[in-house]
Amino acid sequence: MARRPLPRILTRGTASLARGRDFARTAADSATDVLHPLLTIGRGLRILAAAGRRTWAATPKDKRGPALFLGAAVVLAVALVPYGPLAAMITLMAAAAWQGRDRTPVKTGPSDAETERLGSLYEALVPYFSIPEDPSPLFAHGGDWDEAFSGYEFDESGRVTRLRIRYPAYFTDGEAASRARIETLLHAKSGRGREYHFDWDEEGNQLDLRVLAALPTGIAAQPFVTSPGETVLGFTDPAAVQRTLPVVEGDEPRDVPPVIWRTGPRSTEPHLLAVGQPGSGTSTLLRSIALQALRHGGDVMIVEGGGSGEYACLSGRAGVLAVECGPTGALATLEWAAHETERRLIATHRAREAGLPAPEDTRRPLWILLDRPSVLAHLAAADGRPDPLAQLQVPLRHGRAAHITVVVAEQFDHLELLNDAVWQHTRARVVLGPAALQQITDVLGLPPHTTPPAQLPPGRGYARLGTGPVHRLQVPATPDPYDDGTHPGHRQAVMELLPERQTPGGGGGGEGPATLSKPLQVQPPAQSQGSSIDASEIPEVPAEAP
Numbered sequence: 001m002a003r004r005p006l007p008r009i010l011t012r013g014t015a016s017l018a019r020g021r022d023f024a025r026t027a028a029d030s031a032t033d034v035l036h037p038l039l040t041i042g043r044g045l046r047i048l049a050a051a052g053r054r055t056w057a058a059t060p061k062d063k064r065g066p067a068l069f070l071g072a073a074v075v076l077a078v079a080l081v082p083y084g085p086l087a088a089m090i091t092l093m094a095a096a097a098w099q100g101r102d103r104t105p106v107k108t109g110p111s112d113a114e115t116e117r118l119g120s121l122y123e124a125l126v127p128y129f130s131i132p133e134d135p136s137p138l139f140a141h142g143g144d145w146d147e148a149f150s151g152y153e154f155d156e157s158g159r160v161t162r163l164r165i166r167y168p169a170y171f172t173d174g175e176a177a178s179r180a181r182i183e184t185l186l187h188a189k190s191g192r193g194r195e196y197h198f199d200w201d202e203e204g205n206q207l208d209l210r211v212l213a214a215l216p217t218g219i220a221a222q223p224f225v226t227s228p229g230e231t232v233l234g235f236t237d238p239a240a241v242q243r244t245l246p247v248v249e250g251d252e253p254r255d256v257p258p259v260i261w262r263t264g265p266r267s268t269e270p271h272l273l274a275v276g277q278p279g280s281g282t283s284t285l286l287r288s289i290a291l292q293a294l295r296h297g298g299d300v301m302i303v304e305g306g307g308s309g310e311y312a313c314l315s316g317r318a319g320v321l322a323v324e325c326g327p328t329g330a331l332a333t334l335e336w337a338a339h340e341t342e343r344r345l346i347a348t349h350r351a352r353e354a355g356l357p358a359p360e361d362t363r364r365p366l367w368i369l370l371d372r373p374s375v376l377a378h379l380a381a382a383d384g385r386p387d388p389l390a391q392l393q394v395p396l397r398h399g400r401a402a403h404i405t406v407v408v409a410e411q412f413d414h415l416e417l418l419n420d421a422v423w424q425h426t427r428a429r430v431v432l433g434p435a436a437l438q439q440i441t442d443v444l445g446l447p448p449h450t451t452p453p454a455q456l457p458p459g460r461g462y463a464r465l466g467t468g469p470v471h472r473l474q475v476p477a478t479p480d481p482y483d484d485g486t487h488p489g490h491r492q493a494v495m496e497l498l499p500e501r502q503t504p505g506g507g508g509g510g511e512g513p514a515t516l517s518k519p520l521q522v523q524p525p526a527q528s529q530g531s532s533i534d535a536s537e538i539p540e541v542p543a544e545a546p
């Protein structure tokens with residue numbers, strides 16, 4: 001019996017309550033702004049009344065009668081004078097407004113502890129921002145830090161959260177080594193364990209330092225609001241991009257700034273390289289990309305070199321052509337991908353010559369995901385087989401025109417095993433997990449403008465698309481749904497995004513993992529007019545779910 005859907009008031013009650021709270025908060029703020037003068041006068045009248053009671057209580061009893069007579073005479077005189085009551089009312093309101101004003105003391109400067117910290121930062125920068133030939137140095141031992149530091153903020157513990165430094169014009173701010181020395185020094189003196197952003201203004205000779213807030217780690221895989229050809233790599237700082245996406249973190253809806261990777265024939269970064277340490281989240285990134293590609297109607301081929309079975313949840317699903325873990329199957333899969341690239345190019349070229357649109361099967365996106373392919377290359381070399389990565393040259397060079405996207409994930413220790421074609425054509429780069437600044441620079445081509453912390457959550461790193469800037473990145477939580485050691489909510493989110501399982505009979509199967517036991521059939525490009533994969537020739541061998 002089919003389950004009836006829940007009422008909309010139960011499924012969307014959280015969003016309605018959130019909108020209601022936001023509306024009530026906005027109305028309260030608006031009312032406070034409008035009624036602020038009345039509130040100030042009321043507070044002043046209360047203060048004047050309390051002062052009058054204290055004065056009356058302090059008056060001796062033998063003098064209270066004359067005081068009452070004097071007060072009554074003053075009231076009578078004011079009432080008889082022209083415009084007296086109006087002037088008295090204006091005077092009373094002015095006195096009440098003056099007494100009810102906001103008397104919160106305004107902080108005019110840093111405290112003694114903050115002054116000492118700013119002085120230590122100034123003294124530490126003197127050797128880097130001064131030369132003996134300068135007649136009036138901005139930085140000098142025993143000098144005044146007020147001229148060098150034009151803006152500063154501190155947190156509750158007294159540590160610097162924002163600092164603007166003015167440095168002399170002769171400082172070599174155009175050299176990466178000089179910048180790195182200053183950034184390392186400020187990171188050490190301002191407090192470790194936090195992530196700092198450095199913004200160098202070379203024209204104005206100013207350096208802005210600010211502490212960055214932690215990126216959200218609780219956003220799970222979900223249907224993101226993107227167009228076909230757009231892939232969400234993760235989320236970054238609000239000031240880094242000019243776009244936000246509505247997501248659900250836990251049970252709360254919010255808008256977060258994403259890092260969008262655009263693929264397709266008009267993309268300038270058609271392929272991606274992800275690098276990290278073990279456990280840094282590169283497999284999570286590949287699973288997230290695969291789920292988004294399947295949601296937009298693409299075909300996915302996965303080659304896993306580690307053999308850990310982290311992609312077993314995708315085996316046999318609709319749109320997943322193959323999940324290979326061995327060198328033989330990987331070689332056959334990548335060889336088929338090379339022939340498929342050539343077939344698409346030939347079919348598209350013939351259609352254009354005939355004045356027809358490209359065939360539909362040549363415009364269907366094909367995603368080739370490779371996780372740790374260096375392991376397969378090593379096994380193939382040990383068995384005397386050709387390197388499977390050599391078959392990637394055709395999809396990498398011509399994949400953009402054929403609607404084919406290649407994503408390679410590798411570890412730092414095996415980067416030298418990747419061939420030149422991978423390095424040349426993967427213009428979108430991602431670095432995940434803890435890494436030295438030089439390692440990040442070697443992969444991305446530019447150093448990040450932030451200090452990489454020592455401890456990073458899984459899926460945390462940096463991304464650079466082509467020649468763009470380096471962004472901080474937090475990959476959506478996309479764990480293996482068959483791994484019981486992960487968050488139950490995140491595993492359930494992945495299971496809800498998985499396509500239906502395909503069986504040889506065409507019906508839906510169970511929820512256990514499955515593997516392909518027969519490699520893809522490779523055909524010459526001239527003889528194949530359609531897809532070279534016959535679903536009836538690829539039997540499914542179910543396996544037990546871990």
